[in-house]
Structures are given as C-alpha cells and as structure tokens.
Amino acid sequence: CRAFDAKAKGTIFGSGVGVVLLKRLEDAIRDRDHIFAVIKGSAVNNDGGMKVGYMAPSGDGQATVVAEALAMANVSPDTIGFVEAHGTGTEMGDPIEVNALTQAFRTQTVGKGFCAIGSVKTNVGHLQIASGMVGFIKTVLALQHKMIPPSLHFQTPNLAIDFANSPFYVATTLTPWKASNFPRRAGVNSLGLGGTNGHVI
Numbered sequence: 001c002r003a004f005d006a007k008a009k010g011t012i013f014g015s016g017v018g019v020v021l022l023k024r025l026e027d028a029i030r031d032r033d034h035i036f037a038v039i040k041g042s043a044v045n046n047d048g049g050m051k052v053g054y055m056a057p058s059g060d061g062q063a064t065v066v067a068e069a070l071a072m073a074n075v076s077p078d079t080i081g082f083v084e085a086h087g088t089g090t091e092m093g094d095p096i097e098v099n100a101l102t103q104a105f106r107t108q109t110v111g112k113g114f115c116a117i118g119s120v121k122t123n124v125g126h127l128q129i130a131s132g133m134v135g136f137i138k139t140v141l142a143l144q145h146k147m148i149p150p151s152l153h154f155q156t157p158n159l160a161i162d163f164a165n166s167p168f169y170v171a172t173t174l175t176p177w178k179a180s181n182f183p184r185r186a187g188v189n190s191l192g193l194g195g196t197n198g199h200v201i
Contacts, residue, residue, distance in 0.1 A: 018133030041073025087119020132190030
C-alpha cells in the first residue's frame with residue numbers, strides 16, 4: 001500500500017480485531033489507572049445522497065466530520081501534530097481524503113506543513129472493519145512513545161494532492177514528537193464503505 005504516493009494502486013486486504021478499554025477520565029484518575037490517551041472529541045456521519053456511487057468517497061462528508069470532531073474536542077487544528085488517515089493508497093481516495101482534511105483545518109488555520117500524516121495500511125494492509133481500530137491503536141502508541149511513526153512506501157506525492165499548500169506532510173521517518181505550548185494531539189480518520197465517516201481527536 002503506497003498511501004499518498006504517485007504510484008498508489010490500492011491496498012491489500014486482511015482481517016483483524018482490536019480491543020480498546022474506554023473509561024471516563026475522572027474514573028480512570030480516581031482508580032489510578034494507567035491512561036494511554038484521552039479522547040477529546042469524536043464525530044460520525046454518513047454521506048447519504050451526496051455520494052456519486054456506493055464505493056465513491058465524499059470529500060464534503062469527510063470535511064464535515066473532521067470539523068465536527070474538532071468542535072466537540074474544543075481544540076484548534078493547529079494544535080494537532082499527527083493525523084492517522086484512512087489512507088487506502090488509491091489514486092482517487094487519497095486526494096479526496098487529504099483535501100477534506102485540509103478543508104476542515106482551513107476553517108481555523110492557514111498554517112502549512114505543521115501536521116504529520118500517515119496510514120497504518122502501509123504496514124498491515126486494509127484490515128477492513130478493524131482498520132479504524134488499528135489506526136486508533138497505532139495513534140495511541142505514538143502518543144505513548146512520543147514518536148511520530150513513518151508511513152511506508154512514500155516517495156513521490158500523488159499529483160492530485162497539494163501538500164505544499166496544506167497543513168500536512170507525509171511522515172516518512174520515525175521522528176520524536178515534541179510537545180509545544182499544548183499537549184500532543186492527534187486525529188484519527190476512518191472511512192467506511194457505503195459512506196460512513198468517523199473522526200476522533
């Protein structure tokens with residue numbers, strides 16, 4: 001899987017399962033649990049009638065769900081340091097996803113190249129129904145280890161993705177994730193066949 005790359009021709013499929021224990025923050029603090037990450041906000045929608053076809057993604061639906069998740073989290077996009085993209089490595093899907101993320105971020109920031117983007121599908125392929133969960137787990141591990149993991153097989157950007165004028169760059173090496181004037185924050189994008197879009201901050 002060559003997510004975001006000019007040579008992207010899709011992904012390979014696998015199957016998987018993921019389990020995450022969710023607990024209210026105040027309860028986890030009270031119980032002295034080890035807290036790996038905190039979900040600040042999330043949103044889910046469906047493209048519905050906006051879809052061109054059953055398998056075609058909708059940029060507007062994706063942009064809306066990211067903007068809603070940011071609003072629910074009450075954070076500015078310029079405080080997001082990493083986005084785990086759906087990133088299936090398709091000629092059409094990758095540009096739509098990056099453009100939608102850019103559209104959502106642009107509602108509050110004009111910054112360029114400040115947010116790393118990656119896709120775990122370049123490591124393990126598309127785990128279908130579990131793909132969003134594995135992206136979530138990867139992101140939690142990145143936060144835990146304070147490292148931005150590389151997205152594999154990326155060399156030349158897909159010509160339909162304007163990274164130079166977007167908030168994003170493809171993370172190609174394992175990089176220390178330095179904290180700034182705010183905590184390390186990440187977004188996880190998960191897009192379902194049939195038009196369901198989900199985003200978690």
